[in-house]
Amino acid sequence: MNPQNLSHRLLLRQSGELSTEDSAELEAYLQENPEAQALDQEYLVLQDADRFASSELVPPVNDITLERIRSAAQTSTPAPRSRWMAIAAGIVLLLAALPLLIPPESSPINVQEDSFSSTSPFISETEDFSEELEDLQQEIASWNDISTWELLEVEEESYLAEQLLPPVESI
Amino acid sequence: MGARPRLLCVDLDSTFAHKKYNNSRLTPLGKTDNISLMEEQTLEDLLQQYRKGHHEALETIVELTRVPLYRFILGLVRDPHVAEDVFQDVWLRAIKGLHRYERDRLLAWLFRIARNRVIDLSRKRKPDASLQQPAGSGTEATTLEYFLSSSSPGGERNTSNRELAQRIFQAVDRLPPEQREVYLMRTEAEIPFKEIALAQGVPLNTALARMQYALKRLRSELSEDYETLLHVSNRTP
Numbered sequence: 001m002n003p004q005n006l007s008h009r010l011l012l013r014q015s016g017e018l019s020t021e022d023s024a025e026l027e028a029y030l031q032e033n034p035e036a037q038a039l040d041q042e043y044l045v046l047q048d049a050d051r052f053a054s055s056e057l058v059p060p061v062n063d064i065t066l067e068r069i070r071s072a073a074q075t076s077t078p079a080p081r082s083r084w085m086a087i088a089a090g091i092v093l094l095l096a097a098l099p100l101l102i103p104p105e106s107s108p109i110n111v112q113e114d115s116f117s118s119t120s121p122f123i124s125e126t127e128d129f130s131e132e133l134e135d136l137q138q139e140i141a142s143w144n145d146i147s148t149w150e151l152l153e154v155e156e157e158s159y160l161a162e163q164l165l166p167p168v169e170s171i
Numbered sequence: 172m173g174a175r176p177r178l179l180c181v182d183l184d185s186t187f188a189h190k191k192y193n194n195s196r197l198t199p200l201g202k203t204d205n206i207s208l209m210e211e212q213t214l215e216d217l218l219q220q221y222r223k224g225h226h227e228a229l230e231t232i233v234e235l236t237r238v239p240l241y242r243f244i245l246g247l248v249r250d251p252h253v254a255e256d257v258f259q260d261v262w263l264r265a266i267k268g269l270h271r272y273e274r275d276r277l278l279a280w281l282f283r284i285a286r287n288r289v290i291d292l293s294r295k296r297k298p299d300a301s302l303q304q305p306a307g308s309g310t311e312a313t314t315l316e317y318f319l320s321s322s323s324p325g326g327e328r329n330t331s332n333r334e335l336a337q338r339i340f341q342a343v344d345r346l347p348p349e350q351r352e353v354y355l356m357r358t359e360a361e362i363p364f365k366e367i368a369l370a371q372g373v374p375l376n377t378a379l380a381r382m383q384y385a386l387k388r389l390r391s392e393l394s395e396d397y398e399t400l401l402h403v404s405n406r407t408p
Binding site: 004007008012016043044046047048050051052053054056057059065066070072074076 | 237
Protein backbone atom coordinates (compact mmCIF):
# COMPACT_ATOMS: atom_id res chain seq x y z
CA MET A 1 0.00 0.00 0.00
CA ASN A 2 1.59 3.27 -1.09
CA PRO A 3 1.50 6.31 1.26
CA GLN A 4 -1.19 8.13 -0.70
CA ASN A 5 -3.38 5.07 -0.90
CA LEU A 6 -2.95 4.54 2.82
CA SER A 7 -3.84 8.17 3.60
CA HIS A 8 -6.96 8.05 1.48
CA ARG A 9 -8.10 4.80 3.00
CA LEU A 10 -7.55 6.09 6.52
CA LEU A 11 -9.54 9.20 5.77
CA LEU A 12 -12.33 7.23 4.15
CA ARG A 13 -12.48 4.87 7.09
CA GLN A 14 -12.68 7.78 9.50
CA SER A 15 -15.55 9.28 7.51
CA GLY A 16 -17.33 5.91 7.39
CA GLU A 17 -17.07 5.72 3.61
CA LEU A 18 -14.73 2.76 3.29
CA SER A 19 -16.32 -0.52 2.29
CA THR A 20 -16.37 -3.40 4.78
CA GLU A 21 -13.88 -5.38 2.72
CA ASP A 22 -11.44 -2.49 2.44
CA SER A 23 -11.86 -1.71 6.12
CA ALA A 24 -10.93 -5.26 7.05
CA GLU A 25 -7.92 -5.13 4.76
CA LEU A 26 -6.84 -1.79 6.22
CA GLU A 27 -7.31 -3.07 9.75
CA ALA A 28 -5.01 -5.99 9.03
CA TYR A 29 -2.47 -3.61 7.53
CA LEU A 30 -2.60 -1.34 10.58
CA GLN A 31 -2.00 -4.28 12.91
CA GLU A 32 1.24 -4.99 11.12
CA ASN A 33 2.40 -1.39 10.68
CA PRO A 34 2.84 0.80 13.74
CA GLU A 35 3.74 3.76 11.50
CA ALA A 36 0.40 3.51 9.77
CA GLN A 37 -1.29 3.36 13.18
CA ALA A 38 0.52 6.53 14.20
CA LEU A 39 -0.64 8.24 11.03
CA ASP A 40 -4.21 7.17 11.72
CA GLN A 41 -3.97 8.62 15.20
CA GLU A 42 -2.35 11.81 13.92
CA TYR A 43 -5.20 12.40 11.49
CA LEU A 44 -7.74 12.05 14.27
CA VAL A 45 -5.85 14.35 16.62
CA LEU A 46 -5.45 17.04 13.97
CA GLN A 47 -9.16 16.89 13.16
CA ASP A 48 -10.00 17.17 16.84
CA ALA A 49 -7.80 20.25 17.06
CA ASP A 50 -10.15 22.52 15.14
CA ARG A 51 -13.18 21.32 17.07
CA PHE A 52 -11.34 22.06 20.27
CA ALA A 53 -10.40 25.54 19.05
CA SER A 54 -13.99 26.21 17.95
CA SER A 55 -15.36 25.21 21.33
CA GLU A 56 -12.92 27.67 22.88
CA LEU A 57 -13.20 30.62 20.57
CA VAL A 58 -16.48 30.69 18.68
CA PRO A 59 -18.58 33.42 20.26
CA PRO A 60 -22.25 33.03 21.15
CA VAL A 61 -24.87 34.18 18.68
CA ASN A 62 -25.32 37.91 18.79
CA ASP A 63 -28.63 38.89 20.43
CA ILE A 64 -29.66 41.01 17.45
CA THR A 65 -28.92 38.17 15.06
CA LEU A 66 -30.86 35.76 17.21
CA GLU A 67 -33.79 38.16 17.38
CA ARG A 68 -33.86 38.50 13.58
CA ILE A 69 -33.77 34.74 13.13
CA ARG A 70 -36.48 34.33 15.75
CA SER A 71 -38.62 36.94 14.07
CA ALA A 72 -38.14 35.30 10.65
CA ALA A 73 -39.10 31.96 12.13
CA GLN A 74 -42.28 33.36 13.61
CA THR A 75 -43.40 35.03 10.41
CA SER A 76 -42.55 32.02 8.28
CA THR A 77 -45.28 29.45 7.78
CA PRO A 78 -44.17 25.92 8.68
CA ALA A 79 -43.08 24.11 5.58
CA PRO A 80 -45.51 21.28 4.83
CA ARG A 81 -48.50 23.56 5.24
CA SER A 82 -46.99 26.19 2.95
CA ARG A 83 -46.22 23.58 0.33
CA TRP A 84 -49.81 22.33 0.22
CA MET A 85 -51.08 25.90 0.28
CA ALA A 86 -48.90 26.69 -2.73
CA ILE A 87 -50.18 23.64 -4.62
CA ALA A 88 -53.80 24.52 -3.81
CA ALA A 89 -53.27 28.13 -4.85
CA GLY A 90 -51.72 26.92 -8.11
CA ILE A 91 -54.73 24.74 -8.89
CA VAL A 92 -57.17 27.57 -8.16
CA LEU A 93 -55.21 29.94 -10.42
CA LEU A 94 -55.09 27.35 -13.17
CA LEU A 95 -58.85 26.81 -12.98
CA ALA A 96 -59.44 30.54 -13.02
CA ALA A 97 -57.20 31.01 -16.04
CA LEU A 98 -58.59 28.02 -17.96
CA PRO A 99 -61.33 29.92 -19.87
CA LEU A 100 -58.73 32.43 -21.02
CA LEU A 101 -56.32 29.79 -22.19
CA ILE A 102 -58.86 27.86 -24.33
CA PRO A 103 -60.11 29.90 -27.35
CA PRO A 104 -63.96 29.87 -27.65
CA GLU A 105 -65.36 27.94 -30.61
CA SER A 106 -67.51 30.02 -33.03
CA SER A 107 -71.17 29.26 -32.39
CA PRO A 108 -73.95 28.92 -35.01
CA ILE A 109 -75.36 32.23 -33.76
CA ASN A 110 -72.13 34.00 -34.74
CA VAL A 111 -72.26 32.47 -38.17
CA GLN A 112 -75.80 33.71 -38.62
CA GLU A 113 -74.77 37.17 -37.44
CA ASP A 114 -71.94 37.18 -39.99
CA SER A 115 -74.17 36.13 -42.84
CA PHE A 116 -76.74 38.68 -41.71
CA SER A 117 -74.17 41.44 -41.62
CA SER A 118 -73.25 40.85 -45.26
CA THR A 119 -76.72 41.95 -46.29
CA SER A 120 -76.85 44.86 -43.88
CA PRO A 121 -76.53 48.60 -44.86
CA PHE A 122 -72.93 48.52 -43.59
CA ILE A 123 -71.54 48.43 -47.16
CA SER A 124 -73.38 51.55 -48.19
CA GLU A 125 -72.00 53.36 -45.12
CA THR A 126 -68.49 52.37 -46.19
CA GLU A 127 -69.10 53.67 -49.70
CA ASP A 128 -70.24 57.04 -48.31
CA PHE A 129 -67.09 57.30 -46.25
CA SER A 130 -64.79 56.56 -49.22
CA GLU A 131 -66.54 59.23 -51.26
CA GLU A 132 -65.92 61.75 -48.52
CA LEU A 133 -62.30 60.70 -48.37
CA GLU A 134 -61.85 61.21 -52.11
CA ASP A 135 -63.32 64.73 -51.86
CA LEU A 136 -60.92 65.61 -49.09
CA GLN A 137 -57.96 64.32 -51.07
CA GLN A 138 -58.90 66.44 -54.07
CA GLU A 139 -59.25 69.53 -51.88
CA ILE A 140 -55.81 68.96 -50.39
CA ALA A 141 -54.35 68.47 -53.86
CA SER A 142 -55.72 71.83 -55.00
CA TRP A 143 -53.94 73.52 -52.11
CA ASN A 144 -50.75 71.69 -52.93
CA ASP A 145 -49.68 73.67 -55.97
CA ILE A 146 -46.58 74.74 -54.06
CA SER A 147 -44.81 71.82 -52.58
CA THR A 148 -43.54 71.80 -49.03
CA TRP A 149 -39.93 72.08 -50.18
CA GLU A 150 -40.78 75.08 -52.32
CA LEU A 151 -42.44 76.75 -49.31
CA LEU A 152 -39.34 76.18 -47.24
CA GLU A 153 -37.11 77.70 -49.95
CA VAL A 154 -39.27 80.79 -50.18
CA GLU A 155 -39.17 81.25 -46.41
CA GLU A 156 -35.41 80.90 -46.40
CA GLU A 157 -34.91 83.40 -49.25
CA SER A 158 -37.10 86.01 -47.50
CA TYR A 159 -35.10 85.59 -44.33
CA LEU A 160 -31.78 86.05 -46.15
CA ALA A 161 -33.10 89.09 -47.97
CA GLU A 162 -34.12 90.65 -44.67
CA GLN A 163 -30.76 89.97 -43.14
CA LEU A 164 -28.46 90.91 -46.03
CA LEU A 165 -30.19 93.69 -47.94
CA PRO A 166 -30.49 97.13 -46.36
CA PRO A 167 -33.97 98.47 -45.69
CA VAL A 168 -35.67 100.35 -48.51
CA GLU A 169 -35.58 103.63 -46.49
CA SER A 170 -31.78 103.58 -46.32
CA ILE A 171 -31.25 103.20 -50.07
CA MET B 172 -24.00 38.80 23.68
CA GLY B 173 -25.74 36.31 25.89
CA ALA B 174 -24.23 33.74 28.20
CA ARG B 175 -22.29 31.18 26.28
CA PRO B 176 -23.76 27.72 26.64
CA ARG B 177 -21.15 25.01 26.57
CA LEU B 178 -21.47 21.32 26.27
CA LEU B 179 -18.72 20.82 28.78
CA CYS B 180 -15.92 22.88 30.18
CA VAL B 181 -12.66 22.05 28.47
CA ASP B 182 -9.30 22.23 30.11
CA LEU B 183 -5.94 20.83 29.27
CA ASP B 184 -6.04 18.25 32.04
CA SER B 185 -9.20 16.82 30.65
CA THR B 186 -9.90 15.59 27.16
CA PHE B 187 -11.51 17.20 24.18
CA ALA B 188 -14.47 17.30 26.42
CA HIS B 189 -17.25 17.61 23.92
CA LYS B 190 -16.20 14.89 21.57
CA LYS B 191 -13.68 12.21 20.93
CA TYR B 192 -13.41 9.38 18.53
CA ASN B 193 -14.61 5.93 19.29
CA ASN B 194 -14.56 3.35 16.56
CA SER B 195 -13.71 6.06 14.09
CA ARG B 196 -16.70 8.17 15.07
CA LEU B 197 -16.69 11.22 17.25
CA THR B 198 -18.14 10.68 20.69
CA PRO B 199 -18.99 13.38 23.17
CA LEU B 200 -17.71 12.67 26.63
CA GLY B 201 -20.26 10.70 28.57
CA LYS B 202 -22.41 10.12 25.52
CA THR B 203 -22.47 7.38 23.00
CA ASP B 204 -22.27 9.01 19.64
CA ASN B 205 -20.52 11.87 17.95
CA ILE B 206 -21.85 15.38 18.23
CA SER B 207 -23.12 15.50 14.68
CA LEU B 208 -24.76 12.12 14.77
CA MET B 209 -25.91 12.53 18.34
CA GLU B 210 -27.54 15.82 17.59
CA GLU B 211 -28.67 15.02 14.08
CA GLN B 212 -31.62 13.07 15.42
CA THR B 213 -32.29 15.79 17.96
CA LEU B 214 -32.13 18.35 15.19
CA GLU B 215 -34.58 16.36 13.08
CA ASP B 216 -36.95 16.08 16.04
CA LEU B 217 -36.67 19.77 16.72
CA LEU B 218 -37.27 20.50 13.08
CA GLN B 219 -40.45 18.45 13.18
CA GLN B 220 -41.57 20.45 16.20
CA TYR B 221 -40.84 23.69 14.39
CA ARG B 222 -42.80 22.51 11.38
CA LYS B 223 -45.72 21.79 13.66
CA GLY B 224 -45.65 25.43 14.71
CA HIS B 225 -43.37 25.36 17.76
CA HIS B 226 -41.23 28.30 16.76
CA GLU B 227 -39.10 28.11 19.88
CA ALA B 228 -37.67 24.80 18.58
CA LEU B 229 -35.79 26.74 15.94
CA GLU B 230 -33.93 28.69 18.56
CA THR B 231 -32.58 25.45 20.00
CA ILE B 232 -31.57 24.30 16.51
CA VAL B 233 -29.72 27.58 15.95
CA GLU B 234 -27.87 27.14 19.21
CA LEU B 235 -27.01 23.49 18.54
CA THR B 236 -25.58 24.28 15.12
CA ARG B 237 -24.00 27.59 16.10
CA VAL B 238 -20.40 26.50 16.72
CA PRO B 239 -19.80 24.36 13.63
CA LEU B 240 -21.74 26.63 11.28
CA TYR B 241 -20.13 29.83 12.50
CA ARG B 242 -16.71 28.24 12.49
CA PHE B 243 -17.18 27.00 8.93
CA ILE B 244 -18.27 30.44 7.74
CA LEU B 245 -15.45 32.11 9.63
CA GLY B 246 -12.99 29.70 8.06
CA LEU B 247 -14.19 30.76 4.62
CA VAL B 248 -14.54 34.50 5.08
CA ARG B 249 -11.88 34.98 7.80
CA ASP B 250 -13.62 38.07 9.14
CA PRO B 251 -15.72 37.70 12.30
CA HIS B 252 -18.07 40.53 11.37
CA VAL B 253 -18.72 39.22 7.87
CA ALA B 254 -19.08 35.74 9.36
CA GLU B 255 -21.79 36.98 11.67
CA ASP B 256 -23.70 38.58 8.79
CA VAL B 257 -23.40 35.43 6.71
CA PHE B 258 -24.48 33.30 9.68
CA GLN B 259 -27.65 35.36 10.01
CA ASP B 260 -28.25 35.31 6.28
CA VAL B 261 -27.83 31.55 6.13
CA TRP B 262 -30.50 31.12 8.78
CA LEU B 263 -32.90 33.55 7.14
CA ARG B 264 -32.48 31.68 3.86
CA ALA B 265 -32.77 28.33 5.58
CA ILE B 266 -36.05 29.35 7.23
CA LYS B 267 -37.42 30.50 3.88
CA GLY B 268 -36.24 27.35 2.16
CA LEU B 269 -37.19 24.81 4.81
CA HIS B 270 -39.90 23.44 2.54
CA ARG B 271 -37.13 22.35 0.17
CA TYR B 272 -35.24 20.55 2.91
CA GLU B 273 -35.77 16.83 2.65
CA ARG B 274 -34.71 14.59 5.47
CA ASP B 275 -30.97 14.87 5.16
CA ARG B 276 -28.22 16.02 7.44
CA LEU B 277 -29.34 19.44 8.56
CA LEU B 278 -25.84 20.67 9.27
CA ALA B 279 -24.59 19.58 5.85
CA TRP B 280 -27.55 21.40 4.28
CA LEU B 281 -26.75 24.57 6.24
CA PHE B 282 -23.10 24.28 5.19
CA ARG B 283 -24.17 24.10 1.55
CA ILE B 284 -26.25 27.26 1.96
CA ALA B 285 -23.34 28.96 3.72
CA ARG B 286 -20.89 27.94 1.02
CA ASN B 287 -23.15 29.26 -1.76
CA ARG B 288 -23.75 32.46 0.16
CA VAL B 289 -20.02 33.06 0.61
CA ILE B 290 -19.45 32.47 -3.12
CA ASP B 291 -22.28 34.93 -3.92
CA LEU B 292 -20.71 37.51 -1.64
CA SER B 293 -17.30 37.01 -3.23
CA ARG B 294 -18.77 37.46 -6.69
CA LYS B 295 -20.54 40.64 -5.66
CA ARG B 296 -17.21 42.07 -4.60
CA LYS B 297 -15.27 40.57 -7.47
CA PRO B 298 -17.23 38.99 -10.35
CA ASP B 299 -14.70 36.25 -11.08
CA ALA B 300 -14.13 35.37 -7.44
CA SER B 301 -14.57 31.94 -5.89
CA LEU B 302 -13.73 30.48 -2.54
CA GLN B 303 -10.11 30.94 -3.54
CA GLN B 304 -10.69 34.59 -2.72
CA PRO B 305 -12.61 34.73 0.52
CA ALA B 306 -15.54 37.12 0.82
CA GLY B 307 -14.24 38.71 3.96
CA SER B 308 -11.90 41.59 3.64
CA GLY B 309 -10.09 40.46 6.74
CA THR B 310 -6.88 38.60 7.09
CA GLU B 311 -5.94 36.01 9.65
CA ALA B 312 -4.74 38.90 11.80
CA THR B 313 -8.27 40.31 11.83
CA THR B 314 -9.65 37.01 13.03
CA LEU B 315 -7.05 36.60 15.69
CA GLU B 316 -7.20 40.18 16.87
CA TYR B 317 -10.92 39.80 17.26
CA PHE B 318 -10.62 36.68 19.33
CA LEU B 319 -7.68 37.96 21.32
CA SER B 320 -9.57 41.12 22.18
CA SER B 321 -12.60 39.21 23.48
CA SER B 322 -12.21 38.49 27.16
CA SER B 323 -11.54 35.01 28.37
CA PRO B 324 -14.73 33.69 29.95
CA GLY B 325 -13.05 31.17 32.19
CA GLY B 326 -10.29 33.40 33.50
CA GLU B 327 -6.83 31.98 34.31
CA ARG B 328 -7.84 28.36 33.91
CA ASN B 329 -8.86 28.79 30.29
CA THR B 330 -6.05 31.06 29.21
CA SER B 331 -3.79 28.27 28.01
CA ASN B 332 -6.74 26.67 26.22
CA ARG B 333 -7.50 29.89 24.44
CA GLU B 334 -3.91 30.43 23.45
CA LEU B 335 -3.70 26.94 22.04
CA ALA B 336 -7.02 27.44 20.28
CA GLN B 337 -5.75 30.65 18.76
CA ARG B 338 -2.66 28.92 17.43
CA ILE B 339 -4.86 26.24 15.88
CA PHE B 340 -7.10 28.84 14.23
CA GLN B 341 -4.01 30.61 12.98
CA ALA B 342 -2.65 27.40 11.45
CA VAL B 343 -6.00 26.55 9.84
CA ASP B 344 -6.28 30.08 8.47
CA ARG B 345 -2.95 29.64 6.74
CA LEU B 346 -4.14 26.63 4.79
CA PRO B 347 -4.89 27.17 1.10
CA PRO B 348 -8.63 27.96 0.73
CA GLU B 349 -9.64 24.71 -0.96
CA GLN B 350 -7.81 22.63 1.66
CA ARG B 351 -9.24 24.72 4.47
CA GLU B 352 -12.73 24.16 3.13
CA VAL B 353 -12.36 20.39 2.99
CA TYR B 354 -10.83 20.34 6.45
CA LEU B 355 -13.64 22.42 7.97
CA MET B 356 -16.37 20.47 6.21
CA ARG B 357 -14.92 17.32 7.69
CA THR B 358 -14.10 18.57 11.16
CA GLU B 359 -17.12 20.74 11.82
CA ALA B 360 -19.93 18.89 10.08
CA GLU B 361 -18.43 15.51 9.25
CA ILE B 362 -19.63 15.83 5.70
CA PRO B 363 -18.62 12.69 3.78
CA PHE B 364 -15.81 13.09 1.27
CA LYS B 365 -18.11 12.14 -1.59
CA GLU B 366 -20.35 15.10 -0.75
CA ILE B 367 -17.37 17.40 -0.30
CA ALA B 368 -16.06 16.37 -3.71
CA LEU B 369 -19.47 17.12 -5.23
CA ALA B 370 -19.65 20.49 -3.51
CA GLN B 371 -16.19 21.46 -4.74
CA GLY B 372 -16.77 19.95 -8.17
CA VAL B 373 -13.68 17.78 -8.01
CA PRO B 374 -13.05 14.03 -8.12
CA LEU B 375 -13.15 12.14 -4.82
CA ASN B 376 -9.39 11.60 -4.89
CA THR B 377 -8.80 15.34 -5.15
CA ALA B 378 -10.94 15.99 -2.08
CA LEU B 379 -9.05 13.27 -0.22
CA ALA B 380 -5.70 14.64 -1.34
CA ARG B 381 -6.69 18.13 -0.19
CA MET B 382 -7.52 16.78 3.24
CA GLN B 383 -4.29 14.81 3.29
CA TYR B 384 -2.22 17.91 2.48
CA ALA B 385 -4.15 20.01 4.96
CA LEU B 386 -3.41 17.54 7.75
CA LYS B 387 0.22 17.26 6.73
CA ARG B 388 0.58 21.01 6.82
CA LEU B 389 -1.20 21.33 10.15
CA ARG B 390 1.03 18.65 11.60
CA SER B 391 4.01 20.72 10.62
CA GLU B 392 2.52 24.04 11.78
CA LEU B 393 1.41 22.65 15.12
CA SER B 394 4.46 20.49 15.72
CA GLU B 395 5.27 22.26 18.99
CA ASP B 396 1.74 21.78 20.24
CA TYR B 397 1.31 18.26 18.98
CA GLU B 398 2.05 16.56 22.30
CA THR B 399 -0.50 18.79 24.01
CA LEU B 400 -3.03 18.09 21.30
CA LEU B 401 -2.39 14.40 21.65
CA HIS B 402 -2.89 14.67 25.37
CA VAL B 403 -6.06 16.70 25.27
CA SER B 404 -7.63 14.70 22.50
CA ASN B 405 -7.05 11.57 24.56
CA ARG B 406 -6.16 9.51 21.54
CA THR B 407 -4.43 6.33 22.39
CA PRO B 408 -3.09 4.07 19.69
